[in-house]
Amino acid sequence: MTTNIPTKNITDTLAALPDDQRYRAADRWRVHQLREALIQHPSFWKRLWLFFTLVGPGILVMIADNDAGGVITYAQTGATYGIGFFIPFLLLMVPVAYVVQEMTVRLGAVTGRGHAEMIWGRYGAFWGVFSLFDLVVANILTLVTEFIGVTVGMKVFGVPPIWSAMGGFAMVAGVLLFLRYHTWERAALWIAVGNLVFVPLAIAAHPHWGQVAAALGNWHIPAGIAVGGFLYVILANLGTTIAPWMLFFQQSSVVDKGLTVRDIRVGQMDTAFGSILMGVVAIALVALTGTWVYGTPGAADFGVHRIMGALVHSPIGSVGTALFALGLVEAGLIAAIAITASTSWAVGEALNLPRSINLPPQRALPFYLSGLLGTALAAVVVLIPHAPLGFLNLTVQVVASIFMPAAMLFLLMLLNDPEVMGVYVNRPWQNMAAFAIVAVLIVANGLYGVTVVFPHLF
Amino acid sequence: MNRFNETERLQRQEAEAFAVFWDREGVRDLPPLARAPVQGWVRWAFWGLRAYIVVMLVLVSIGFAHGVH
Numbered sequence: 333m334t335t336n337i338p339t340k341n342i343t344d345t346l347a348a349l350p351d352d353q354r355y356r357a358a359d360r361w362r363v364h365q366l367r368e369a370l371i372q373h374p375s376f377w378k379r380l381w382l383f384f385t386l387v388g389p390g391i392l393v394m395i396a397d398n399d400a401g402g403v404i405t406y407a408q409t410g411a412t413y414g415i416g417f418f419i420p421f422l423l424l425m426v427p428v429a430y431v432v433q434e435m436t437v438r439l440g441a442v443t444g445r446g447h448a449e450m451i452w453g454r455y456g457a458f459w460g461v462f463s464l465f466d467l468v469v470a471n472i473l474t475l476v477t478e479f480i481g482v483t484v485g486m487k488v489f490g491v492p493p494i495w496s497a498m499g500g501f502a503m504v505a506g507v508l509l510f511l512r513y514h515t516w517e518r519a520a521l522w523i524a525v526g527n528l529v530f531v532p533l534a535i536a537a538h539p540h541w542g543q544v545a546a547a548l549g550n551w552h553i554p555a556g557i558a559v560g561g562f563l564y565v566i567l568a569n570l571g572t573t574i575a576p577w578m579l580f581f582q583q584s585s586v587v588d589k590g591l592t593v594r595d596i597r598v599g600q601m602d603t604a605f606g607s608i609l610m611g612v613v614a615i616a617l618v619a620l621t622g623t624w625v626y627g628t629p630g631a632a633d634f635g636v637h638r639i640m641g642a643l644v645h646s647p648i649g650s651v652g653t654a655l656f657a658l659g660l661v662e663a664g665l666i667a668a669i670a671i672t673a674s675t676s677w678a679v680g681e682a683l684n685l686p687r688s689i690n691l692p693p694q695r696a697l698p699f700y701l702s703g704l705l706g707t708a709l710a711a712v713v714v715l716i717p718h719a720p721l722g723f724l725n726l727t728v729q730v731v732a733s734i735f736m737p738a739a740m741l742f743l744l745m746l747l748n749d750p751e752v753m754g755v756y757v758n759r760p761w762q763n764m765a766a767f768a769i770v771a772v773l774i775v776a777n778g779l780y781g782v783t784v785v786f787p788h789l790f
Numbered sequence: 791m792n793r794f795n796e797t798e799r800l801q802r803q804e805a806e807a808f809a810v811f812w813d814r815e816g817v818r819d820l821p822p823l824a825r826a827p828v829q830g831w832v833r834w835a836f837w838g839l840r841a842y843i844v845v846m847l848v849l850v851s852i853g854f855a856h857g858v859h
Contacts, residue, residue, distance in 0.1 A: 339805035340812050353817055364811040444820050453823030592815065730853075734846045738839055745832055751824075777846065 351695060352688035355512050356590040363595075386595055387602035388517045389585035392670060393433060393578050394606030395524035398613050399667030400481020401474065401725070402572040403530075403660050404636045406614050409565055410621030411639055412632040415540070418569065418618050419547045425573040426611035430604055431765045432574050432740065433582055435747050435758070437599035440586030442756045447583040449681035451742050454752070463742065464682045466735040468706065471577050471675045473728035475710030478671070480721060481664030483714055484636060488657035496661075497711040504668045505704050508676070513588050513689040520669050526662035527613055529655050534616035537648050539623035544615075567776055571732050573610075574769075576739040577674045584677035588688050593756065620648075636660070668707060676703030733777045740770045 342361070346354050366382045398406075409418050436447065443450060448467070452460030479497050486496035507519050582603075591599055624646035625631050625639055634642070643653045673689065679702035680687025686696045693700055713719055744766055747758045758766065828836060 339802065340809040341805060342808045345808070345812065349817065357815075357817070360815050361808065361811055364815070365807070368807060444818050445823070449823070454826040455828075456825060590815075592818075730850050734843060734850070737842060741835055741839055745826070745835065749826060751826070774842065 351692060352686070352690040355514070355690035356588070356688070359514050360590045383598060383601070386591070386598040387605070388521060389582045389589060389591075390433065390437065390599060390602030390604070391606040391609065392517065392520055392524060392585065392666075393582040394429065394603070394610040395527045395613075396581075396667045396670035397429070397573065397575065397578060397610055398527050398663055399474070399478055399572075399671075400485075400660055400664035401477040401667075401728075402614070403481065403617060403663045404477075405569060405572050406617035407621045407625075407636060407639050408634065409569060410618035410623075411625035411628075411634050411642075412565070413622070414626040415543050415547050415619060415622040417547075418622075419544060419615055421566075421569065422573075422611055422614045422618065423548075425569070425614070426607050427765075428769055429573055429610060430607040431762065432743070432769060433578060433603045433607070434600055435743055435762070435766065436579050436583040437586055437591075437603055438596055438753070438756050439743070439746055440583040441591045441593050441596050441599060442753055444587055444592075446587050446677050446681040446687075447580045447743075448678040450583075450746055450752070452682055454746065454749070455742065459742070460682055463735075463739065464678055466731060466738070467576055467580060467678050468675055470575075470728055470731045470735060471671050472706040472710055473724055473731065474575070474577065475668055475671055475707055476713050476721065476724050477728065478664040478668040479711050479714040481660045482668075485657040485659075485661035485664065488640070488654060494715055497714055500665055500668060501708060501711045503665060504672050504707055507669060508672060508689065508704065509693045509700055511689070516689050517585075517589070520666065523662060523666050523669065526659065527666065528609070529659040529662070530613050530616045530620065533648055533652050533655055533659070534620040536652060537620050537624055537643075537646050539619040543623075544619055567729070567733065570773070570776060571729055571736070573614075574736065575732055576735050577671050579739055579743055580678045581670050581674035584674065584681070588677070588690070596756070620646075668710075672703040672707045674703075675706055676700060679703070737770055737773050737777065740766070740773065744770065 346357055349357060363382070363385055366378065366385060370378045370382055406422075439450065440446070445453070448460065448464055451463050479500060482500040483493040483496045486499075487493065491499075507516055511519060586599060620643070621639055625634065625642045628634075628642055631642075640653050640656060643656060644650050646652070648656070676699050677687060679685070680696075680699040683698075685699050685702075687699045688696070691699070713724070714721070744758070744763070746752055747766075748763065750757055826832070
């Protein structure tokens with residue numbers, strides 16, 4: 333019996349492709365089969381399986397956003413200000429993060445290009461170099477804070493910093509070099525699950541839930557506080573919620589995963605789910621320290637060591653504090669994995685290198701090395717005795733405060749470009765929300781700058 | 791013989807499905823990326839960005855020179 337239905341030999345077709353395209357096509361073929369199976373025999377479990385196959389970039393970027401620096405920032409925020417102001421503020425950060433990151437999903441799915449490539453291609457080499465330089469510098473400095481988190485957390489278990497820094501780097505390099513995209517993403521997601529440890533810890537600490545609820549209904553700026561210091565904490569929390577590397581990471585991840593416009597809806601759900609998880613963990617941290625560290629004499633100046641020292645005497649005890657330390661290690665590790673990938677992708681796009689986690693190391697050494705060298709440098713810096721880590725931490729915040737409005741502006745220009753986005757351009761409400769976020773960022777940074785120059789003005 | 795025919799039928803079905811998939815997704819050929827026309831609000835946005843960066847760099851330099859945060 334003859335037939336006119338076209339066929340294609342799967343093995344031969346895939347074998348003819350370069351490595352990165354072959355793996356990506358194989359992944360997409362699997363998604364296609366899951367979609368067809370769902371259409372023919374719809375079921376909840378098939379829908380769930382398809383969803384879990386397609387998610388990844390959104391959850392990863394949001395969980396990695398609760399990095400070591402973020403965990404420390406949230407813990408210090410709770411210790412300094414209690415529960416009052418910041419829990420509603422963190423709730424507000426959830427939709428803010430979603431609005432910003434959702435745009436990268438659409439941009440990546442529609443264009444099939446990463447963020448660095450789009451900036452370079454649409455706005456020229458000057459802004460391309462500016463963005464790349466800022467991203468690489470900010471990423472390396474941020475990676476220093478991640479390795480601080482890893483070494484501080486592992487020190488609780490008696491592991492010397494040199495071993496924890498080397499081990500952390502080995503893990504980041506290993507998953508990046510020897511796993512292809514799909515398995516790298518799945519491995520990273522499993523590591524990201526560890527970020528949720530702060531939630532049961534917060535529950536086990538029996539925070540004052542009534543106070544948490546009251547904070548929502550009675551939101552006010554704490555009275556009698558130093559404006560400069562308060563603005564600094566606001567900016568630190570804002571900066572740890574939306575960071576430039578997140579824009580580059582999620583868009584490139586969407587591209588490397590092979591997501592298309594058909595997957596935008598799931599990409600949005602992925603991002604929404606991730607931002608909710610991020611908010612829940614952040615609130616858990618503030619509730620934990622806001623209950624058991626806030627009010628302790630000198631708590632406003634506590635570093636993470638003294639915060640953990642105070643938590644030992646809370647209901648979570650030494651076991652819970654050890655889990656807190658493990659959470660800190662995980663936060664540093666997952667962020668290091670994501671940030672390293674974002675650097676590699678950005679450099680690869682800017683310099684037009686073969687750039688995909690699907691590529692074996694020997695085929696894309698410059699791509700992999702561009703990210704890993706920065707990570708190695710960060711791991712080494714942490715081990716230098718008397719390295720000015722506080723200064724480096726401050727510098728990353730300063731770089732981000734300069735770079736973030738620029739990065740957001742490029743994102744908005746691209747998302748409003750019909751030549752690039754076609755029918756997927758920003759809708760009016762998306763523009764209103766995004767421009768409002770940019771405006772707040774600029775004002776907050778400006779005010780912060782004024783308090784730096786004129787510290788006695790407020 | 792029946793089992794052989796069934797296997798061949800399934801293989802053919804899969805090949806047909808793959809052809810549909812390949813036609814729909816396949817290898818993505820991206821159009822060349824052209825420079826964006828910088829006009830209207832985009833031009834103002836770039837000038838604003840330049841001004842913002844200069845101001846922030848000055849403020850940050852002063853801040854670091856004073857040694858405060």
